[in-house]
Amino acid sequence: MLEPVCKADVDVVIVGAGAAGLAAAQHLTRAGLTTKVLEAAPTVGGRMTTEKVDGFRLDRIGRLLSTSYPELHRTPGLNTLALRPFSPGVLLHSDGRHHRVAAPTPRSARGALTAARALASAPRLPRSQSSRPGPLGGHLDQTRLATALARLAATPPEGLLTRPDLPTAQALTTRGLPPRTVNGFLRPLLAALLCDPDLTTSSRAADLALHSFASGRLCLPEGGADTLPELLAASLPPGTVHTGVEVTAVSTTTVTTKDHGELGCRAILLATGARAAALLLPGLRVPAFHPVTVLHHTTDEPPLTDPALLLDADRSGPVAQTAVISQVDPSRAPDGRALVSSMVLGTPPAAAHLDTAVRAQLARLYGTSTTRWELLAVHHTRDAVPAMPPPHDLRRPVRLLAGLYVCGDHRDTGTVQGALHSGRRAAHALLMDLGARPAATQERLETAA
Numbered sequence: 305m306l307e308p309v310c311k312a313d314v315d316v317v318i319v320g321a322g323a324a325g326l327a328a329a330q331h332l333t334r335a336g337l338t339t340k341v342l343e344a345a346p347t348v349g350g351r352m353t354t355e356k357v358d359g360f361r362l363d364r365i366g367r368l369l370s371t372s373y374p375e376l377h378r379t380p381g382l383n384t385l386a387l388r389p390f391s392p393g394v395l396l397h398s399d400g401r402h403h404r405v406a407a408p409t410p411r412s413a414r415g416a417l418t419a420a421r422a423l424a425s426a427p428r429l430p431r432s433q434s435s436r437p438g439p440l441g442g443h444l445d446q447t448r449l450a451t452a453l454a455r456l457a458a459t460p461p462e463g464l465l466t467r468p469d470l471p472t473a474q475a476l477t478t479r480g481l482p483p484r485t486v487n488g489f490l491r492p493l494l495a496a497l498l499c500d501p502d503l504t505t506s507s508r509a510a511d512l513a514l515h516s517f518a519s520g521r522l523c524l525p526e527g528g529a530d531t532l533p534e535l536l537a538a539s540l541p542p543g544t545v546h547t548g549v550e551v552t553a554v555s556t557t558t559v560t561t562k563d564h565g566e567l568g569c570r571a572i573l574l575a576t577g578a579r580a581a582a583l584l585l586p587g588l589r590v591p592a593f594h595p596v597t598v599l600h601h602t603t604d605e606p607p608l609t610d611p612a613l614l615l616d617a618d619r620s621g622p623v624a625q626t627a628v629i630s631q632v633d634p635s636r637a638p639d640g641r642a643l644v645s646s647m648v649l650g651t652p653p654a655a656a657h658l659d660t661a662v663r664a665q666l667a668r669l670y671g672t673s674t675t676r677w678e679l680l681a682v683h684h685t686r687d688a689v690p691a692m693p694p695p696h697d698l699r700r701p702v703r704l705l706a707g708l709y710v711c712g713d714h715r716d717t718g719t720v721q722g723a724l725h726s727g728r729r730a731a732h733a734l735l736m737d738l739g740a741r742p743a744a745t746q747e748r749l750e751t752a753a
């Protein structure tokens with residue numbers, strides 16, 4: 305149990321215990337400041353929460369992290385975070401077949417833009433019936449794609465940000481890749497990575513997403529998305545995090561809560577998400593958001609033994625990506641059950657129609673009947689991911705004025721990496737204003753992917 309908030313002076317009050325607020329608390333605490341993190345919900349994590357049902361662990365988030373996200377390795381408190389990788393690259397489904405698209409290996413990314421063998425066809429599905437070329441085209445097209453991915457992996461993020469910033473859908477037509485590669489692979493991959501079905505996102509943000517994909521492995525936190533914020537919270541000094549405390553007003557030196565009185569402090573950091581931040585500080589920009597729905601099904605047999613992320617190159621239904629999550633992380637399902645999680649982008653149809661359409665598409669993608677699968681949960685998040693249309697500022701200011709700061713994925717990129725990185729930037733700005741020394745002054749504030 306957390307002790308009740310009392311009216312005591314503290315250096316910094318952080319409003320919101322999502323990934324951004326908790327990362328900031330880690331940096332500030334390690335620099336020697338006292339902090340209180342006030343969270344309105346009963347648990348920490350914000351959008352990174354995990355519902356526990358009958359032995360299943362069901363994430364609200366669309367779960368695509370990358371082992372190459374720098375902040376996963378640099379945020380204090382995450383050193384014991386276990387990441388469960390998907391199999392390399394992705395599995396692309398088209399015309400009744402699965403095609404493996406492997407990201408380039410680090411060696412091929414460094415030296416060999418000759419990575420012609422980065423792509424290989426996976427075994428046919430049982431229902432396979434087509435001998436037409438797959439969505440990746442012939443050998444030459446595949447070599448060009450492998451080369452493009454290897455080049456992206458080898459380019460430092462700062463180099464990617466010198467490219468013109470266009471809507472991603474438009475930029476993809478200028479990259480010298482065949483339409484088949486763009487439509488059959490890059491569009492579905494980027495839609496899933498950016499949670500943006502129309503690819504209106506800044507092409508620089510898309511390049512960073514492809515850089516992460518090509519230089520690391522897609523992965524998820526072992527045990528559930530909430531493992532990450534829980535680890536951050538658990539390694540803060542006891543009494544730092546207070547859940548069930550809703551903040552209703554802020555100034556530079558006082559925080560007012562709904563049911564727990566006021567708290568005095570030297571500085572305040574808003575880490576609430578963009579919409580709630582603008583309620584507390586009218587005038588703060590609220591971006592548009594991409595809505596996302598995650599459906600969790602269970603069945604007694606895994607429909608695919610490969611722990612792969614599966615994309616539908618034919619875009620034959622509402623599902624943007626799906627995976628047998630229990631094959632990636634067995635702790636997500638009880639013994640003898642398989643957990644299949646699927647992500648739908650945009651505003652979904654009514655729940656009953658949605659499940660019918662999703663099951664029909666999953667039957668095609670996995671090549672098996674889904675009629676007896678059990679639906680465990682449908683999580684719809686309207687404000688899931690902040691939109692990042694061009695021109696997108698990847699380092700939106702985190703210092704509003706001395707004593708008042710803001711962080712969250714809406715100040716960076718709309719990803720867990722962006723949220724963690726914004727927390728670090730805000731902590732640095734705050735420490736500079738207070739004349740304190742960041743724990744690691746040499747750390748560069750790198751561009752987030």
Ligand SMILES: Cc1cc2nc3c(=O)[nH]c(=O)nc-3n(C[C@H](O)[C@H](O)[C@H](O)COP(=O)(O)OP(=O)(O)OC[C@H]3O[C@@H](n4cnc5c(N)ncnc54)[C@H](O)[C@@H]3O)c2cc1C
Nearest residue numbers: 320322323324344350351366368551576580712713719720
């Ligand atoms: C469905 C879905 C799919 C996603 N897919 C991916 C993905 O594949 N890869 C990826 O990297 N990212 C993904 N994301 C985005 C990622 O989850 C977010 O970028 C990240 O979790 C944002 O963290 P945050 O700390 O900025 O905000 P939040 O997690 O929103 O945290 C804000 C916190 O502030 C609290 N709060 C709000 N108002 C108050 C108040 N007045 N008083 C006290 N507390 C308050 C909230 O309760 C919340 O806990 C996805 C998100 C969703 C929802």
